[in-house]
Amino acid sequence: MLMMVNYIDRVNMSVAIGPLAKEFNLTPVEIGYLFSVAVWSYAILLIPLGMAVDKWGVRRVTGISVTIWSLAGILTGAATTMPLLLFSRLLLGAGECATYPAGGRVVSEWAPKSERGIATAFLNCGAYAGPAVGAVLVGLLVSYFGWRVSFYVTGIIGFAFGIICFSFYRQPEHATWLSVEERTRVLNERNDSDDSARISRLQASDSKGENGQIQRLKVLLGNQTIWALFMVEACITYTWSIFLTWLPSYIQFATGVDVMKTGFFTAVPFALATLLVLVLSWLSDQQVSWLGGKNRRVLLCATLILSSVILAAPLVTSTVAILSLVTISLTCVATAISLNITLTNDVLPDRSYAGLAVGFVILGGNIAGLLAPIVTGYIVGQSGNYSNAFIVSGVLMFIGAIISVLFMSRPVVLNEKAYA
Numbered sequence: 129m130l131m132m133v134n135y136i137d138r139v140n141m142s143v144a145i146g147p148l149a150k151e152f153n154l155t156p157v158e159i160g161y162l163f164s165v166a167v168w169s170y171a172i173l174l175i176p177l178g179m180a181v182d183k184w185g186v187r188r189v190t191g192i193s194v195t196i197w198s199l200a201g202i203l204t205g206a207a208t209t210m211p212l213l214l215f216s217r218l219l220l221g222a223g224e225c226a227t228y229p230a231g232g233r234v235v236s237e238w239a240p241k242s243e244r245g246i247a248t249a250f251l252n253c254g255a256y257a258g259p260a261v262g263a264v265l266v267g268l269l270v271s272y273f274g275w276r277v278s279f280y281v282t283g284i285i286g287f288a289f290g291i292i293c294f295s296f297y298r299q300p301e302h303a304t305w306l307s308v309e310e311r312t313r314v315l316n317e318r319n320d321s322d323d324s325a326r327i328s329r330l331q332a333s334d335s336k337g338e339n340g341q342i343q344r345l346k347v348l349l350g351n352q353t354i355w356a357l358f359m360v361e362a363c364i365t366y367t368w369s370i371f372l373t374w375l376p377s378y379i380q381f382a383t384g385v386d387v388m389k390t391g392f393f394t395a396v397p398f399a400l401a402t403l404l405v406l407v408l409s410w411l412s413d414q415q416v417s418w419l420g421g422k423n424r425r426v427l428l429c430a431t432l433i434l435s436s437v438i439l440a441a442p443l444v445t446s447t448v449a450i451l452s453l454v455t456i457s458l459t460c461v462a463t464a465i466s467l468n469i470t471l472t473n474d475v476l477p478d479r480s481y482a483g484l485a486v487g488f489v490i491l492g493g494n495i496a497g498l499l500a501p502i503v504t505g506y507i508v509g510q511s512g513n514y515s516n517a518f519i520v521s522g523v524l525m526f527i528g529a530i531i532s533v534l535f536m537s538r539p540v541v542l543n544e545k546a547y548a
Contacts, residue, residue, distance in 0.1 A: 160505020267391020
């Protein structure tokens with residue numbers, strides 16, 4: 129639900145961009161920058177918010193972040209000048225950047241390794257269910273009430289969820305509704321390291337304050353696999369960002385439909401991806417059980433390669449064919465993101481690293497996500513079509529597949545000397 133509400137807010141701009149761009153007289157290049165601006169603050173604050181999640185916990189940080197991004201959505205609807213519009217998007221990114229670190233922390237706190245794939249998939253599926261629901265909702269709101277009302281409504285939805293999240297989320301240790309047997313199982317299985325005494329000593333050192341967080345970051349930055357995960361996330365998120373921002377515009381360009389139908393057509397691939405990602409992530413968990421946990425990378429590589437079918441989109445003209453190709457590519461991109469986050473948790477020595485590690489990996493994605501809408505805006509503005517934009521994303525997916533095979537084999541190793 130956290131991710132779903134987040135992405136309802138995000139897709140709002142993508143669906144409403146037609147009338148909004150007309151009112152502000154925006155070119156394709158300017159639209160690209162507007163799509164990108166929220167990622168600027170998101171990327172800058174991602175690591176600090178990952179640290180904040182590890183230090184102050186999911187409940188407190190998430191409650192604050194949801195409040196900020198919901199307020200930002202309402203300010204977007206109220207904006208009458210370009211500076212105010214840009215400020216509201218920067219504020220949105222600042223609020224949303226805690227979402228993935230918080231989600232990664234929830235998975236590490238609640239899911240044993242054998243269930244992390246499906247747990248991360250449920251988390252990540254919110255990023256696809258959100259646009260599926262949001263595209264239809266925003267399309268209807270824009271068609272009947274105008275683009276400003278759509279931002280007011282999604283902002284109010286965010287406020288309501290923030291209250292629910294803060295009121296009900298608890299760690300397994302404090303969840304009163306959890307049975308004793310299930311709580312014992314979660315607590316026993318969520319840490320994978322056999323050297324629990326060493327973990328305890330390092331966690332005790334971490335408790336001294338900010339120095340512990342800095343030492344964790346040093347450990348992560350010294351690991352080849354963490355950097356590989358960072359780069360693969362960048363390759364994946366470039367294509368994901370194009371889908372999230374430019375897909376409604378591409379559908380209008382390719383099919384000529386109005387805003388309401390664009391909302392429905394945008395929802396179709398996101399809705400199907402939500403279901404298919406769960407199936408593929410379940411298969412990744414089965415792979416861990418069958419093959420000892422070392423071959424989740426195989427499925428990641430396969431989904432990266434298959435996602436490049438989007439290269440064929442400019443070659444087809446029927447609406448069904450276009451939506452089919454987008455659905456296949458989006459499903460593979462979505463699964464790859466889920467697997468990459470799961471692999472991040474897999475290689476960590478214990479859950480105290482989760483918020484920071486996931487935040488760092490997602491930073492790689494957001495650097496690419498910052499560039500993708502801008503690059504696509506220039507491509508569309510100069511060429512008048514989307515062919516070259518799809519070529520760039522397809523090549524990046526192949527690069528990500530190569531990195532996943534060659535550089536993701538080393539787990540993060542605790543170094544007690546770094547904590548001395």
